Amino acid sequence: MANEETKKFDLVILGASGFTGKYVLREALKYLSPSLAIAIAGRNPTKLAAALEWAASPTPPPAIPVILADVSDHSSLLDVAAQTKLLLSCVGPFRLHGAAVVAACVESGADYLDISGEPEFMERMEAEYHEKAVKTGSLVVSACGFDSVPAELGVLFNSRKWEGVGVVNRMEAYLSLESERKIVGNFGTYESAVLGVANVEQLQELRRSRPRRPRPKIPGPPPPKGPLVEHQKTIGLWAVKLPSADSVVVRRTLATLTEHPHGLPGVEESDEYVEKRKNFWSSVKPAHFGVKIGSKSLLGIVRFIFTGLFIGLLGKFAFGRSLLLKFPEIFSLGWFRKTGPTEEEVSSATFKMWFVGHGYMDESTASQSGKKPDTEIITRVSGPEIGYLTTPIVLIQCALIVLHQRSNLPKGGVYTPGIVFGPTDLQQRLQENGISFDVISMKTGTN
Template sequence: MEDERLDAVILGASGFTGKYVVRYFLAQLDRDGGQRINIGIAGRSRSKVAEALRWAAAPSLPPANIPIIEADVTSPPSLAALCRRTKLVLNCVGPYRLYGEPVVSACVEGGVDYLDITGEPGFMEKMEAAYHQRAEETGSLVISACGYDSIPAELGVIFHSKQWKPPSVPHSVDSYLALESDKRIVGNIGTFQSAVLGVANVHDLQKLRRSRPRRAKPQIPGPPARKAKLIEHISSIGLWALKLPSSDAIVVRRTQTFLAEDPQGLPGVNENSDFAEKRKNFWSEVKPLHYGVYIGYKSLLSVAGTIFTGLNVLLLGSFGWGRSLLLKYPEIFTLGLFKKTGPTEEEVKSATFKMTFLGHGYSDESCLLQQKTKPDMEIVTRISGPEVGYVTTPITLVQCALILIDQRHSLPKGGVFPPGIVFGPTDLQERLEKNGISFEVLSKRTIS
């Protein structure tokens, strides 16, 4: 029966990221008033999933009331059975280009909500094209990019845009990601594999985009966005910046497209009048803007290391033999940035991030009518928090899941969406702030 279904199931619980998601979710199960969230964990191997649960619960014993479900992304019947047992799937099985679609398909057909942590634009756009209409019909809410890719970017752009109070208006904002640690910054092989496959399939994404109907574009006042330089020094924040081909910009642009089509946002399936008013007021304060993504370093030597990695992926990722080499020897081709074993627990604990948003616009919208097209105002905001892949990502994913569990009536009935357009008007930002992810305004000033 419906009320016997689990609130959520974590699929891929024994994976490197999945076990961190399990650990964080275990700490969120007990609610005010004695209520408890009922979750399950799933994967191909019952023994490996059980081992991940023991790791996640340590030093305590694992809860006895969390079911372990065998489910394999290559077995549609097992995924259908999984969906019959839950209202929500948190999919941690990547690369999503290879393994994501069967899970989305099962959730959509079962009318089950779906969240993931992908940063793969090709997968996200393909899922929207293939499943949006059916998801609307079945009441399945499918939301990708709910990890570090791309919750900080989505909420960061929204937070930044809301700082431009009338009569000021934004024109553009660029984000600069700085990763900091007193140990080495290390990613796992799954993240690297997704990047390599993205290069290999870039033409498929271009073909998909050409095949889709044109949609509304956000109306951004002022001149076109400036041409980005590959490398530049940003003196106002003290960083060398390297332009990135990031999924964050694509996800933010998708949210702005939905907002251009529905300026008041997406109505909830059974939202009350108070939330409807809140949603409309919220989006009335968010202005469209051009968005660029950079990674920031304090030294040019670090920039050179990232360029070395990027060139290897670009040059070798288009060939089968090249991809095999990249994935067989990631430590060599990335100078140790990615390892098959992933980061150690100490490396995870020591890492933090700062994402600085440097925005330019106009102190008064009337400046545009006077043909003064050069921005005369600058606002700098920042999001900062713990390590991006295994601390921040579980926080953002699970908090999105808790909103789905607690506030489902205030969210759209179904469809395939980016996270910003769904979670923007909710209390997601406040939840993240309570969990160690800060939002702050650094400065506002006029410029010449």
């Protein structure tokens, strides 16, 4: 691990003047104190100063250092990474701008968190930098925002409810976005989805080039394919499959748990933390997992489907991508716009993510051919608007854990949020900051 005595800052936010970055900065300022040295970094000092003024409003902006850094200038990124214990990256799309930042942090031994929801970027960083990060002591964790901490912790929360009840076979997450006003998504998320379609072959090639990871043993048969559009009567939603990063990240976490059933190697922990991580590892019950986006009306699902079709078809071609990115409001049927949501639209939005677990009262039943699941446990994670409120809350709480509990985390390496933060008090911290974890129902004998 790098010598932290030479680090000038505890935390640097890279891209603090961006749409999401300024909300991350606003959340970070809540924890600003003489014992926490924060700086912001980016290309344009004028925009960074304006973002700081906005984030601090209505009070005068604090005297936070501004560091000039450009993702196209490796030396400037090395300079930033060398000065900080932890770098938070809000510079997306990460497929275009993320790798250079990760490389600088790994080279300098700085820890790194980001809010990426791009599977190819995350898996490529693991493939290219994990071994070096282990050597330099750089802890690299992507998806520390709405993609994918609520999904990871939601799966772990539901999984633990099966203790003493039975064995889980499959779990579906249903995401419902709600607002008293119009729901407007993060343009960066939309842009990442468009570029993800354009680069799907690179992701498949990357996966083929890597060794196959062990699959967890899941009791019972594989889940049925199911209809394209589902009416989930229990939670009152129409739903369709959502090709998000959440299911990919959860599967990576389960694969790591399968590879290391007794904990990660090389983690020096206190006796208390050893027990926490041991309990965490043993309590996670692997299950088939998928994510769907839901709506109370069938019309809402139709809008999701058409947006997906536009991105899926046009995103394969350069001209189609230029149209998608030039006219997001048209091709997303109003879900996304370049200017992003207004402050009123952000403050009025909320999310609910339901986790419906299906399984068996005992493992012997699961092993019987043709037996359908007979037990159902439904849990829910809910909170404020996902892109500009929940994501900053999650990222900053993850950052505080890295800063204050560093000796109990992996020395270095590229990991998923579930592996690094699952055994910590992250869930409790989120609950104290407006993100709820609730048990909705537990039923047996449902078949």
